[in-house]
Amino acid sequence: MVRGKPQLLFVHGIGGLRDTATDHRRWLEALATGARDAERADAISALTQGWLADVTFANYSDLFNRRGAQGDAAGELDEHEAPFLMELLDSMLDDLAEEFPLESSPQEARVIRDARFQLDAAIEGRQAQGAGEIGRRLVGVTTTMLRLPGVRQAAQWMNGWGVLSQLAQVGRYLDRRAKKAELGTVIRARVFESLDPARPLVVVSHSLGTVVAYEALHEYEGAVPLWVTLGSPLALGAVVLDRLVPRPAFCPANVAAWLNFWDRNDIVVGRPHLADWIRPSKSGVKAVTERVDSRGLWTHTATKYLQHGIVARPVIEALRP
Incomplete structure (x- = not known):
């Protein structure tokens, strides 16, 4: 039987350079908001103060800080990144077309x-x-x-190159060529x-982070009572x-x-096919x-998801003795 104080692990996704302490706090605050939404306010102090879990x-x-992280000039892809991004965008557009058919979502369908x-x-x-x-x-x-109504005023991705350069991180992680595969090994470590x-x-x-967690959990030797995936591209086709x-x-x-x-x-998600x-x-x-249906301009952030009671409730319940 596994004993001891539970551990809660946050695994982030695509994006620029992060500050560990800042994101740690933001994710916990969002989860606390979700706890309140789930009518689990009694768990907020235990969660944010570290009493409930480490x-x-x-x-x-x-x-991923390659050639200056966020400073690449538009169009600066290597010969291996471009084919992957074509495939990824193809899968994303297929899923978006399925989610926003012309009959019910004409504005979104035209953009797609x-x-x-x-x-x-x-x-x-x-x-x-x-x-x-x-x-x-x-x-x-x-x-x-980025003209899609749900994301066109997004603050996180100000332009198309911002989207593309960060989507390229998925391909770099999944690159299995000899030396390139070392990146995934170091990330999981x-x-x-x-x-x-x-x-x-x-x-x-x-x-x-859901792709990283999938491979990391297959290597991990401990017990995992609950795995939560948010905005996952795991099922974005082949x-x-x-x-x-x-x-x-x-x-x-x-x-x-x-x-x-x-x-x-959430334009990055592989819709409900994952299950x-x-x-x-x-x-x-x-x-x-x-x-889940998030309010606001930008949905592809972990904090947007964590603020939902339906997301926060099972996390808190899994951590409680």
């Missing part, structure tokens, strides 16, 4: 159609273009995607470094799913429960997916 924010953002036209043109002409020109064309695609496998671990992962290790993808054996949450205005495309563990545990 909380770790696993910050690996510095490992325009982005699809631009992406198809970039794919068709890629043989005659250098990586720089392809990058500029893909920036056009992501700039168009960073996630593990302060954990005690002898104590129960609750994991809350977001965005790319571009992510077929690159996971181990594959074919299945729920890690040490996870006792897996809850997956998605928002219809169907990732196999259950040998004990029968598989993802249980629920939709």
Whole structure:
């Protein structure tokens, strides 16, 4: 039997350089807001003061600090990043088209159609273009995607290059070529470094962090009463799913429960397919997916998800003795 004070691990997703202490505080504050929304206000002090669990924010953002993190010029992709991003954007647009059909969402459907036209043109002409020109064309695609009503005034991604450069982090993590694969190994080591496998671990992962957590949990030797995934790209078609290790993808054996949450205005999410495309563990545990609807301009942040009572309640319950 696993004993001892529970551990709560936050695993972040795509983005720029992070400050560990600041994000640790913000995620906890958002979870506290969610606890209040779930009518679990009695747990807020225990959560924020560290009495309920030892909380770790696993910050690996510095490992993506390539050529100055946020300072790359538009269109500056290498020859391996561009094909991955084409596949990723293709999957994202397929999912968005499914979520926003023309009959019920004409405004969103027109934006998605325009982005699809631009992406198809970039794919068709890629043989005659250098990586720089392809990058500029893909920036056009992501700039168009930012016109979607749910994200067009977003503060986190101010332009199409911001979207593209951060989406490229997914490809860099999943790159399995010899030396490139070392990045994933170092990231997972960073996630593990302060954990005690002898104590129960609750994991809350977001965005790319859900991909990192998937592979890390397959390597982890401790018990995980609950794994929560937020805004996950795990089921974004073959571009992510077929690159996971181990594959074919299945729920890690040490996870006792897996809850997956998605928002219809979150452009990075692979919609509800995750529960169907990732196999259950040998004990029968598989993802249980629920939709949340966030208020405000930008939904692809962990804090937006954590503020929902439906997300916070199971985390708190899993941590309580």
